[in-house]
Amino acid sequence: MGVPIGDLNNTKSITVTHKKSHMKLQFIDAENLFGPMTLKACVKDYGDKTVHKDVFPYEIINSKNWNEVLMKTEPFEYENFKSSLKEGYSITKDEQDQYLIDFKRFANRLEYHKYYNINDTEIMVKPLMNLIDTFEQFNIDVLHYISIASCAYATKHYSTYFASKFNLQSDKQTYYSDFDINADYSNPNPNAKPFILTAGYWKNKCYHYKQQDYKAGRETGKNVTADDYDYYKRLFETSVCSICSAKFTYDNPPSLDRQDNELPHTKDNCLPACVSYNIAHANRDPKIASLHIKMRQYAIKHNLPMTLSDERIYNYFENVLQEDLQRMYMAGRSRFYSEKPYVIKNCTDQRKDIFVAKVKGYFPKSEYNNLLPLLPIFRNIQIENKEEVIGEYMYSQAQKHSLPMTKKDRKLTTLVDTNGQYTVFNNYYLWLLIDLGFVITDYKSVAVFEKNTAYETFVRTMMNLRIQAILAGSSKEKFYKLIINASYGYDTLNTV
Structure with missing residues (x-):
């Protein structure tokens, strides 16, 4: 389809605006909607099967001979389709036969x-219309999105929250239809453990608060620091959220909410607040913030998918995506995170919870013959170019x-x-792996999640x-x- 605008990881588009009418025309790379493929393959897979991409021998024409070559009345010969770029012929014999049939309708090559x-x-019109029709049945307008991933993401969540409208045969309720802001x-959670601030967690929060203020151009000289650890440890243990009055637990960790958004994170300017509600509050109008908070509470009550609120688990997943091959698709809300070996071992042994765990381990030599067809541990690692x-x-x-x-x-x-390194597995x-004989030698951490079937309808x-x-x-079918x-790629990290 030509050179892509950006790439699949960094989607880009070009928007042209008319100077007088201010009408905007947006150009989106077709590969963002169909994936990386040739135009020929796109038409074949997603278009009308009676239509085919035509052929033309580009390489025999240049700025000097184009008139002489194109004014001829006989069709191009098979040898004309020889391509130095492809180191062979650019078409097959069958495509040549079809070309000869098509050429009969024209007076000359031009x-x-x-x-x-x-x-x-x-x-390209038919594949695009097929794409639009496919999503239209789910009330998704393709032209409002920039990629197939964002369209699929919208469809997935529409089916989650409005299951009965998405699938007429579904007996699931339409979430938020009974939502009342009042x-x-x-x-x-009555079993949630009270949040206990650790020195490392607080030091990390102070660093990010300072970075946030610095980027916003706010003075950071009087910001909260790691030296305030004891004060805030007691404060979080004895106070409640200044926004929603909830107690702080590991399910509901605390943060600092600035009262005056023009000022930095100082003791005088900050009150304790739930991380999730602080994010919802931000610089928004109080009524909008209240709506976001109520919607989050509603989602928690109905166990709906939502973004991660535990910074440790967010960083945990971020490292997985950067270092490991695996991608983790956890459908439920995070329950807890632990670095205690006995907790991790219980999770792996009892086989009740949905989790991701970081462990070290190996397969005994006695299992090697059974594993030869496909070694089961995939790793993207650095290898030294040594003979051994x-x-x-x-x-x-x-x-x-x-x-x-x-x-x-x-x-x-x-x-x-695991190559002597901690590796994350769902x-x-x-x-x-354990059933195949894998032996765990060390436990690093585990993140446990609620079970959730929210995407089943989708x-x-x-x-x-x-x-x-x-x-x-x-x-x-291809769509x-x-x-x-x-x-499964659009919101892997943020939504669980």
């Missing part, structure tokens, strides 16, 4: 070339071709141990629609697969 250019644009949705590491053959080949051997290379590889994969509906499309021979896959 007329065919005009048709080719127009058709190269028009054939109602009390507070539902404190990469093997005699690879080492000799690298030397033969004068490849640099001094630097380390990051390689995706499969192992029979509960299901860790249980599988997944079941998409799978059923995909099956129906496959049976009907419809190209929409439903794309929607399911895309929905």
Whole structure:
């Protein structure tokens, strides 16, 4: 489809604004909606199966010979489609036969070339219309979003909160239909442990408060510091949230809410507040803040998905995404985080909770033969280019071709141990490894989550629609697969 605008991780678009009418026209890379693929593949997979992408031998034309070449009345020969870029022919024999049939409608090559250019644009219309129609049935307007991932994300959450509208066969309630801003949705966990401020946690908070004030251009000389630890430890233990009057627990950790948003985080300017409610409060109008707080309480009461509020778990997941191959899709709200080995061991042994755990371990040599078809531990690690590491053959080949051997290379590889490093596994994969003979040698930490089936309607509906499309021979089958896959990447880190 040409050179992408940005990439799939950093989606970009170009907006053109008319000077007089101020009408805006936005150009979005088609790859953001269909994924990385050629135009030919896109038309085949998502368009009308009766339509095909035409062919043209670009490389035989230049600025000097174009008139002579294009004014000829005979079609291009198969040899004209030889491509130096592809080191072969750019079309197949079948495509050549189709080209010869299509060419009969035109007086010369120039007329065919005009048709080719127009058709190269028009054939994208059908895939786009199919995409729009696919999402329209879920009340999602594709043109309001910039990528297939954001469309899938919206569909997933629409199906979660408005299940009965999303799927007419669903007997689930429509969440928020009974929402009342004046109602009390507070539902404190009676088993939640009181929050106890640690020196490390407080030092980290002070650092971020100072960074926040510095970036905002506020004076930081009188900011709270790590030396105020004892004062705030007692304050958090004896006070309640200044916004919602809730007690501070590990489910509901504290933060500092600035009373005057023009001033920095000082003792005189801050009151204790729940992290989640402080975020909702921010610089917003009090009524808007109240709405956000009530909606969060409602979501907690009905066990709906929401963003992470525990900074430790957020950082935990952030490191996983940066260092490890795995991606964690936890559907429920976080229950607790622990670094106590016996707690982690209980989670892995009892097999009741949904969690992610950071552990070290290995497979005994007695299991090697059983694991040979596929070593089960995937790691993206740095490897030294030494003979004893990469093997005699690879080492000799690298030397033969004068490849640099001094630097380390990051390689995706499969192992029979965690390479002496702590590795994060979700509960299901860790249980599988244990069943295969994996021995845990050390426990680092665990984050445990509530069980949640909020996305069940979304997944079941998409799978059923995909099956129906496959049976009907419809190209929409590809869309439903794309929607399911895309929905698991858009909000992996923030929403659990």
